[in-house]
Amino acid sequence: MLHFRPLFVLLSSACLGLLGPTSVFGQGRPVGKAPKVVVQDDGTVEVPAQTVPMSFMKGYLARDYELFAVEKKDEQIGGIHAYVYTPKAGVSARNKDRVLINLHGGGFSGCWPGCAELESIPVSALGQIEVVSVDYREGPDYKFPAASEDVASVYQELLKTHQPKDIGIYGCSAGGIQTAMSIAWFQRHGLPAPGAIGIFCASAGGVFGGDASYTAVPIGEARMPLPINPGAPPPLSYFSGTDPKDPLAAPISAPEVLAKFPPTLMITGTRGFELSAALYTHEQLVKAGVDTELHVWEGLFHGFFYNSDVPESRDALNVIVRFFDRHLGNMVDSGHVSAADAKAGSAAQP
């Protein structure tokens, strides 16, 4: 028996990290008919000839370099590889004690440094703030919780020179999920919560399921096959063997974990495959009493703001910059341990 499947099905697991930008690419351009891939009975895969356009990401990066003037330093922070971005125009007076940690998208399996650059450069330049983008460990070489450990190492190092209320964490797609996962990890390991976080193009556990499984494919994410069964975990090797309800991997499973989240900004769009998961996370954070702010862009798709020429990208970036400006530096509630305690490594999260 022969199996005919469109090419993208076979590529989906490996390319998950590129799906956001792939969607951007798909907007308004005819992408042609996907060539048919034939799987023979003996397992041989026959891929027909095709022409692959230049990576969209190169174009996006070139535009960001034109639009946003930043300095980039290649550093090790707490033993973890990272890029540190500072605006060429200088860090603003309000932000001199503040720093943002960016956790890049890429499906826990790639997109360093492309996604990291696209998420960090505009925020550093427009926000006049330092951004540390973390080259955290990913699949298939590493498994959960390697990324959480790496983020915690960077965070603990930054806590030596910053107060928790002056540190923000954000990311898109896998980086948005990892942002939420990091908060759960900090709670478990007695680290204080940062001043504010941003969960973009993502949720506090998974990105699939819900109405978006039925709507995002036809209207915006047609190149991506979505699992319709909401219970089906995404096919990411990084999470293989992980309990999908483990609050460290899916904080959405644990209301008591969500209740201790810092102020949280959520960004999604009606064509993002993560729409439903993001909305559900927002609802649950609101129910848990967390100061949460939701923005849903009509007609826009997974990771739309990777493309700085999408007009709404600037609106989204402004929302991000203003959110952190408003929330960083505020008093941290007394339920969280102090930075000094966290550094000593002996404090338990109440």
Next chain:
Amino acid sequence: MLHFRPLFVLLSSACLGLLGPTSVFGQGRPVGKAPKVVVQDDGTVEVPAQTVPMSFMKGYLARDYELFAVEKKDEQIGGIHAYVYTPKAGVSARNKDRVLINLHGGGFSGCWPGCAELESIPVSALGQIEVVSVDYREGPDYKFPAASEDVASVYQELLKTHQPKDIGIYGCSAGGIQTAMSIAWFQRHGLPAPGAIGIFCASAGGVFGGDASYTAVPIGEARMPLPINPGAPPPLSYFSGTDPKDPLAAPISAPEVLAKFPPTLMITGTRGFELSAALYTHEQLVKAGVDTELHVWEGLFHGFFYNSDVPESRDALNVIVRFFDRHLGNMVDSGHVSAADAKAGSAAQP
């Protein structure tokens, strides 16, 4: 030539006010095949026999009466018919100087008092606050701006005994649109902005168009035919002859009007036909610098909270009550005229 059309097409204009609750009814129940209506060449309409279930609204109202203890008074306020609801448990100390004005849904063509009751009773009881629900003039007997005039009459009367910062206005569907329209009307007529408003199941101009035209039909509003052309105005006689860009009818058309909106709560759901219009309004309010809060319930539909037994209805009601509690009574910015000026009828909006 004979024309065959499903019944709901013929009923859609007249029943627009019931579509929200109709959608509630449609959830999880097989509604059967719509009987075929035949329109003869001479204009005769032949409607076949059918069985119509009891109005869902009667059931919803019965549940609200069970769940929420309120007193209702039938009054004339500023010459306009209204119901005034107060919680039987009493108005809370925080709310003793405050009042909410409810503008009911119903497609500007009906649903008084059913929709008014469903929107006012739970908010009054849960919020421990007085709610004035306005029986504003509607189509087909009246046309725009009759409703805006009526709301302004009630508001001006309430301003004799309340400060603007202590008055909130909210509504669902047509009532949500009328809430936004009222703010534009107040600006034009030198009335101060109220302390906060709620635009639910609606936008600041129209409820159709955008991605929701393609997604809400198949997943939640299948009994409703949606105009796919975003430019097409809804077929409401109330607006016949009105310029669809008139800021008094569609404040979304005028950024300078939006910029002077008070703090605004927006509520919608992924299955609401108004989803896209609501999200677009939220984006534009944010860009205009308005303090705006968005909540989008995953999997829920136009006016879902009319049914108090939908679990998320209580969440939505809590969001509404907390929003007004947080925003009413705050200082109004100096750009708005004082209540005294407004009463004198001589102040111009800056």
